[in-house]
Amino acid sequence: MKKLLLLFVGSLFFISCQETVKETMITTASEHKNEVVEAIKNRRSIRSYKPEQIDQAQLDTIIDCGINAPSALNKQTWEVRVIQNADLLNRINSSFVEKAKGKDLKGSASRSQEPGFSVFHGSPTLIIVGREKNNPTSFVDCGLLAQNILLSAESMNIGTCTIGNMASILNDPDAKEFLKEINMPDTHEVAFGIAIGYKNESPEAKPRDASKVQYIK
Ligand SMILES: Cc1cc2nc3c(=O)[nH]c(=O)nc-3n(C[C@H](O)[C@H](O)[C@H](O)COP(=O)(O)O)c2cc1C
Numbered sequence: 001m002k003k004l005l006l007l008f009v010g011s012l013f014f015i016s017c018q019e020t021v022k023e024t025m026i027t028t029a030s031e032h033k034n035e036v037v038e039a040i041k042n043r044r045s046i047r048s049y050k051p052e053q054i055d056q057a058q059l060d061t062i063i064d065c066g067i068n069a070p071s072a073l074n075k076q077t078w079e080v081r082v083i084q085n086a087d088l089l090n091r092i093n094s095s096f097v098e099k100a101k102g103k104d105l106k107g108s109a110s111r112s113q114e115p116g117f118s119v120f121h122g123s124p125t126l127i128i129v130g131r132e133k134n135n136p137t138s139f140v141d142c143g144l145l146a147q148n149i150l151l152s153a154e155s156m157n158i159g160t161c162t163i164g165n166m167a168s169i170l171n172d173p174d175a176k177e178f179l180k181e182i183n184m185p186d187t188h189e190v191a192f193g194i195a196i197g198y199k200n201e202s203p204e205a206k207p208r209d210a211s212k213v214q215y216i217k
Contacts (some may be wrong), residue, residue, distance in 0.1 A: 035155060036151070039151045039152075039154040039155045040151060040154075041205075042154055043150055043151060043154040043160075044202075044203045044204075044205060044206075045160070045161040045162065045203070046121070046159030046160060046161050046195070046197075046199050046200075046201060046203070047108060047121040047161055047201065047203075048121060048122070048199075048200040048201040049121060049122055049123045049124065049159060049195070049197035049198060049199065049200050050197060050198040050199070050200050051122075051124060052124065052198060053084065053124045053125065053197075054124070054125060054158055054196065054197055054198060058156050058158065059082070059125065059196075061152065061156075062149055062152045062153050062156070062158070062196070063080065063082065063127075063149070065148045065149065065151075065152035066080065066145045066146070066148045066149040066152075067080070067145065068148065069141070069144040069145040069147070069148045070141075070144055071137070071141035071144065071145075072137035072140065072141060073137075075132075075135065075137070075141070076141070077131060077132035077135045077137065077138035077141045077142070078129055078130065078131060078132075078138070078141055078142050078145050078191075079129075079130035079184060079185065079188045080127060080128070080129055080130075080145070081127070081128040081130070081182045081183070081184065082125060082126075082127050083125065083126045083127070083128060083182065084124065084125050088178075088181065088182075089120070089126055091178075092119075092120075092126070092166075092169060092170070092178065093117075093118050093119055093120070095169050095175065095178070096109075096112065096119040096165065096168075096169045097112050097113070097117060097119075099168070099169065099172070100112035100113070101113065108121070109165055119163065119165050119166070119169070120161070120163050120166070120193060120195040121161055121195050123159075123161070123195035123196055123197040124197050125195075125196045125197055126163075126166075126193050126194070126195055126196070127149065127193060127194040127196060128166060128170070128182060128184075128190055128193050129142050129145065129146060129190070129191045129192055129193070129194065130184050130185075130188035130189060130190055130191060131188060131189060131190075131191040132187055132188055133187060133188060133189050134187070138191070139191065142191045142192075146162060146192070146194060149194055149196075150162070150194070153196060157199065158196060158197070158198060158199070159195075159196070159197060159198065159199035159200075159201075160194055160195060160196045161194070161195040162192055162193075162194055163192060163193035163194065163195055164192050165193075166190055166192055166193030167189070167190045167191060167192055170190040171189050171190050
């Protein structure tokens with residue numbers, strides 16, 4: 001009889017614990033409140049940066065988050081170069097401005113001939129991501145690496161902007177010297193750049209089209 005009573009009380013305790021867990025999960029899901037979700041929802045492409053360099057320890061953590069991204073067969077098909085050399089950054093930008101002359105470019109690049117234009121929005125650090133040319137999964141690998149960089153940076157209130165235009169500048173046959181200068185192996189080409197620095201603007205979120213998502217149950 002005593003054993004039966006103990007079993008009954010135990011079961012009641014177990015059921016009440018389960019209910020608490022369920023309630024916590026529902027609350028969390030409906031409020032969408034956790035640090036990762038916050039970083040995803042708050043991240044915006046930043047196109048104006050403060051001139052001061054970001055803290056090295058923060059940058060190291062951000063890069064470490066980048067290379068902790070998943071990659072197919074863990075091949076880590078990326079090459080990552082973190083450029084803070086002002087002279088090299090100026091030359092990369094001038095090269096873009098020169099090549100953009102007379103071209104009908106879209107987005108911020110449409111202002112390439114205006115004084116003070118910067119293809120990486122004047123960020124004091126520019127990350128160049130190289131992808132392995134002969135590996136089709138490298139596009140996905142590098143994209144995942146980039147998103148880890150973007151989100152970990154956002155979690156520290158550091159701004160970022162993916163710069164696809166970097167590929168057009170640095171993969172041009174006459175840009176081989178740049179690739180040599182940043183030690184990019186012949187096996188790789190530039191996938192994109194990432195501007196990174198302390199934010200000097202707080203843009204609004206751009207709209208997203210939820211109709212592109214369908215649940216098939
Ligand atoms: C592959 C890729 C290339 C991009 N290239 C550029 C670029 O060259 N210059 C730029 O200012 N933004 C660039 N962006 C940023 C997009 O314009 C931006 O992500 C998009 O407008 C959505 O805005 P959000 O990032 O603020 O949510 C690029 C983004 C991606 C994913």
